[in-house]
Amino acid sequence: MKVTLRIQRYNPERDSEPYYQEFIVEAGDEKERILDLLLQVKWKYDGTLTFRRSCAHGVCGSDGMRINGKNRLACSTLLRDVNYKKPIVIEPLPSIPIVKDLIVDMSDFYKKYEAVKPYLINNSPPPEHERYQSNEDAEKLFESAKCILCGCCTTSCPSSWSDENYIGPAALLKAYRFVFDTRDEAADERLDVVDTPDGAWRCHTIFNCVEACPKEINITWHISKLKKRLAEREM
Amino acid sequence: MAYQAKPPEGWLRTNLKYTKDRGSVAWVLHRITGLGLTAYIYVHIYALTSLTQGPQAFDNEMKLFQTPVFHVLEWLLFSLVVYHSLNGVRIVIVDWANGAAYHKKLLAVVYGLGVVLFIGMGILMFREPIANMFASLR
Amino acid sequence: MYKHTGSRGSGAPGWVLQRITGILLFVVVLTHFFVMHANPASGHTYAAVLARMHDPFWKMFDLTFITVGLWHGLNGTWGVFRDYKMKPAVSLTIYGVIILSGIAFWVLGVNTILSF
Amino acid sequence: MIKHQYDVVIVGAGGAGLRAALEIPEGFSCAVLSKVFPTRSHTGAAQGGIGASLGNEEEDSWEWHMFDTVKGSDYLGDQDAIEIMAKDAPRAIIELEHMGMPFSRTPEGKIAQRRFGGHTRPEDPSDPDSKRVAVKRSCYSADRTGHVMLHTLYENCLKQKVHFFSEFFVTDMIMSGKSCAGVVAMDLATSEVHVFHAKAVMLATGGYGRVFRITSNAHVGTGDGYSFIYNNGLPLQDMEFVQFHPTGLWKLGILISEAARGEGGILLNNKGERFMERYAPTVKDLAPRDMVSRAIITEIREGRGFKGSDGTSYVHLDVSHLPKEVLNDKLPEITGFARTYLGVEPTKEPIPVQPTAHYAMGGIPTTIDAEVTRDKKRTTVTGLYAAGEAACVSVHGSNRLGTNSLLDLIVFGRRGGKAIAKFIKDAEFAPLPEDAADRTIARIDAIMNSKGKEKVGALRTELQEKMMDKVGVFRNEKDLTEMTTEIMSLRERYKGVSIDDKGKIFNTDLMEAIELGNLIDTAEPIIHGALVRQESRGAHSREDFPNRDDKKWLKHTLIYKTDGKPKIDLKPVSITRFQPKERKY
Ligand SMILES: Cc1cc2nc3c(=O)[nH]c(=O)nc-3n(C[C@H](O)[C@H](O)[C@H](O)COP(=O)(O)OP(=O)(O)OC[C@H]3O[C@@H](n4cnc5c(N)ncnc54)[C@H](O)[C@@H]3O)c2cc1C
Ligand code: HEM
Ligand code: SF4
């Protein structure tokens, strides 16, 4: 089965503007991963095609990109998930600087993540054993702890398109992860960070992030709990 | 950094190029209807100032507003109101209650109820012409 | 480059009020529409309007509508502008225009209602 | 070329590297280099859990854990090291919990535990010799244990302000006389060569799964660390022991964790038989991995497997009888994998699985404090440390038990970090040789300017297929001998490799070409180790030598690179508490 990939290319050493290039590749069946097709291009036709990848099964978060207009992981998107009768359009994540081909500059994304102090803060001396936590309390964190920092959500959010200072869903999700951890003592510090116009209040429940998240995290739900917590704190 | 990264394209282009989903369509509509209604409030307030200028002025103005064209426009205005208010309630449920967990269902309700209210209002507003129409058919 | 701006507490009250006024408006606007516009044939003459305007209930109703509606609409509009990256001078101007025009139209509207 | 100086340089930001970095005290500079962003490291793929005898769910003791590990290793594991690991495990887990790792919990709020292959307790706790039954020892967080552990460690590194060099591809280690003086790395973003001068270097570069075609390992698992050691005249230990995990998704190799069987999943052949009953009557599907993998291949060879559309074979892993809550709460990720990648609905149908190359038991020989050793007398190399999958302490011997690797990372990563912290207090920087970066620069130049005809992708596929066919679950003299010549010719052909991308920015073409060299460097000792070891032990199964031979082979192999055939040395195994016995389950 022949499939056409229409890939956005950009090599800063050569090109002034990105352009599209089409490759026709051979796919076994419709369960083929888009990542494998990209690897096929790189290994067979054009070694200069550049993208990040590692685990190839959606757990490391390397290969977020825009496939047919929507952010996804190339390794978790199979041919049957897209219309492969027409050329499949593959572009880098939107609204974030392009380094080369499908590789984007994630440093801003990481800075936002770091801004919410993404680590447990608990200054009371720990007990000998584990800090006890009910399974219900633990499970409240699990969905948010699934995040693989792929960046698909933040770069799919219209609020972050119009102003890159918006802290974005990934960082807000991370804030939730620690604010609602019963073992954490620094909820207030983190709430201060997200209680700003660039923080949680810029989320307009657009749900693009949820649609894009490859780990199927309901990010908006988590942000809504944060907002509620912020509102309660104010009153 | 030692290399030149290509800055992203503008937000408008990104908005246009990115695949639209239910949620983002609802947001764009909410935004447009919200801004539209705000503009309309200004117009409305200004229009009503003619009340202070006495019956003549007001009734003159009302003549304009009572034409069929304006009635249809009024009905369309109502569609903005219906959409924005229902969707506004949805937003409140989504980020104040637990609505994010079932937002697609909520959205379906918004659209469904919106259409019903819109048509209902149409029937109320145009009941006379409609009745006349049926009468002439008979 | 991401730069953390804004200070703590710069969002919650506005956010909460936007939602509360929204719910209020839900009631007010729909009532307004069904009362005023559902039957185009009636209620739009000077006399009819004047009669309603003298009713304290409708007076209060209209005052609420105008106040809450303007606040909600303009806070919403400001929220929209805030979403787009702007130079501080531009955003300050927009903020000014929103507040001043808001006050002006509120006075205008209140004046109309209270003239009777 | 850019020069840096750090007291400590850690290569690899997986579990081992990050845990070590946390031990470097304030006042000393520490750089962590990783070829991918830290949370993209392969530790994040680990699913099942971390073993520790916490006894939160059932009575347990570190001695039972130690015994299981020794037995699982087919008695090749060094018992002094295993004792340290089993004893330290509960503390290490609690420490992770205190760092913020979100664990699944018991009803009392303690860390939850579940069963895992090879982990047992005496049925009657008062009688240590009574029949062994499976025990709940694996501490877990749904089936994302590695992911949350990696994130927790990274978060703590951020808190401690560890200095990261992300997307720095280390190409070589710098030896200064008999000690290690740093590493050479290429900044992927710019292709610039950086020299890191350090008092102490730790290699925590992870495994080499990508030597094989079907693997659960990430694309970055190219055995780079082994290659640095091998090319600098130092030995690699026990490289013949490659763990094939029995349940990789058919064709793709994506792992379906043992947790699936720990929670009650069973393996079935094409007759619908639960065949593990025949191979391991007591623990059945929860037998150690080497046994289950052999059982699967045997079933397939004897015609009881399923034939796939592409001619390859598989067996079934059935979890459809498990309660929905178990699948959703405890195994959400792996049921998702089956759904996404094979279109199989695990709640209704069995999952097609086949053995997949999974883990390197062998690696860089170290002491119990992660110091790299250079010979069978365990002489250490000054300033050089190794931990994690790249290292061989050896706690896994010839076969690793599930959950023991994550444990290995945090126990020996920490010990290594502590040893480094002590070492750098009074150590001086070893002089940096003038030509430190020359080898790397020459290598890069050669590849960039090569006009050869060989393609990286094609050559790598050839290597992977051949390794899979001939150095897989079962091995024999004929295949292995063939492979020794094969690998020589591949090495020769590798010299003719050329690449398309001649640019400087993010040249992943260049990186892959260098990685291919590392894969070849890693494959060679695997093949030669497998050829000399004329016995079957743990994961190493020779058809022509089906029995374990303790007289001759209760020894670690050390392999050194030479110009011709690699040199092999034997190193004694440390045996303290448990004398070798037949390994039956
Ligand atoms: C699918 C899967 C499931 C597993 N499940 C379990 C489990 O349930 N329980 C368990 O105990 N074990 C499990 N394991 C095994 C365990 O996860 C690994 O052995 C362990 O994570 C290895 O960790 P590490 O720190 O040694 O290396 P890794 O996590 O692999 O990290 C290697 C690091 O080195 C860096 N690196 C490598 N080469 C270079 C270079 N040339 N230059 C710069 N940086 C470099 C990489 O960027 C990376 O940061 C599993 C393994 C797999 C593959
Ligand atoms: C009738 C009931 C109404 C409800 C329930 C309602 C609700 C809401 C809510 C919850 C928001 C916030 C959206 C966000 O933060 O993302 C909002 C925004 C807004 N509303 Fe309303 N509203 C109503 C009526 C009105 C009216 C009558 C006007 C006009 C005067 C108006 C103008 C706006 C504007 C301009 C916005 C900003 C849009 C945006 O942020 O995208 N609303 N509304
Ligand atoms: S929340 Fe989802 S989309 Fe966003 S970074 Fe995490 S995994 Fe990616």
Ligand code: F3S
């Ligand atoms: S797309 Fe953006 S606006 Fe909120 S719901 Fe998601 S963060």
Ligand code: FES
């Ligand atoms: S390659 Fe790891 S998420 Fe796709």
